[in-house]
Amino acid sequence: MNIVRKSFPVGPLQCNCTVIGDTETGIGYVFDPGGDAARIMATVGELGLKIIGIVHTHAHLDHILAAGEIRKQTGAPVWLHRSDKSLWDSLEMQCRMWGVPYSPVGDPDHWIEDEQDLECGGNCIHTPGHTPGSTSFYFEDASLLIAGDTLFMGSVGRTDFPGGDMGQLKKSIQQKIYRLDEAAVVVPGHGPETSIGREMRSNAFVRANS
Numbered sequence: 001m002n003i004v005r006k007s008f009p010v011g012p013l014q015c016n017c018t019v020i021g022d023t024e025t026g027i028g029y030v031f032d033p034g035g036d037a038a039r040i041m042a043t044v045g046e047l048g049l050k051i052i053g054i055v056h057t058h059a060h061l062d063h064i065l066a067a068g069e070i071r072k073q074t075g076a077p078v079w080l081h082r083s084d085k086s087l088w089d090s091l092e093m094q095c096r097m098w099g100v101p102y103s104p105v106g107d108p109d110h111w112i113e114d115e116q117d118l119e120c121g122g123n124c125i126h127t128p129g130h131t132p133g134s135t136s137f138y139f140e141d142a143s144l145l146i147a148g149d150t151l152f153m154g155s156v157g158r159t160d161f162p163g164g165d166m167g168q169l170k171k172s173i174q175q176k177i178y179r180l181d182e183a184a185v186v187v188p189g190h191g192p193e194t195s196i197g198r199e200m201r202s203n204a205f206v207r208a209n210s
Helices: 037-047 067-074 082-089 091-098 166-175 196-202
Strands: 003-010 015-022 027-031 050-055 078-081 110-112 122-126 135-139 144-148 185-188
Touching: 003 037, 015 037, 015 144, 015 185, 027 037, 037 067, 050 067, 078 082, 082 091
Parallel strands: 027 050, 050 078, 078 110, 144 185
Antiparallel strands: 003 015, 015 027, 122 135, 135 144
């Protein structure tokens, strides 16, 4: 397995989108296509991948906006945890609230299951708290965690939106994320990359033993 990965900010709220795949098989995934479909597809082409899944860490608009266009261009199914379906259904309302143009996406094609395996060596980890269906994705061989808005450098995801729960978020981070390899790189939903070990020791909101 030869894993390649590019992460970059997209869309009006600069969500971190990740394109990741295995060059030996030629298959890959797009995580959190929050806008800029042309740039995402250009990256897919640069990495030489066939996209087999458009995967969402959660259903806030800034992580979804280009999903419909990416699905149209790749034919790949859209993935989401079922617990975020009501948020997904409110995409048009979310766009109005934030003053962002709305483009219909359609329903998800595949419901993510906790501990489900990905074909590029990844594993789905249900990490609720920011939203009920928030999910992180761990690629052990690549020492990489795509955390969405669950964990940031020095911070954590907001829990004051509908469905947010700070107690649940803290539990997800301490009992699931902080038990992974400390050296693993964390790609958060927004902002710079960090590592699990760094956040365990210095995160202002959730440390390993706080």
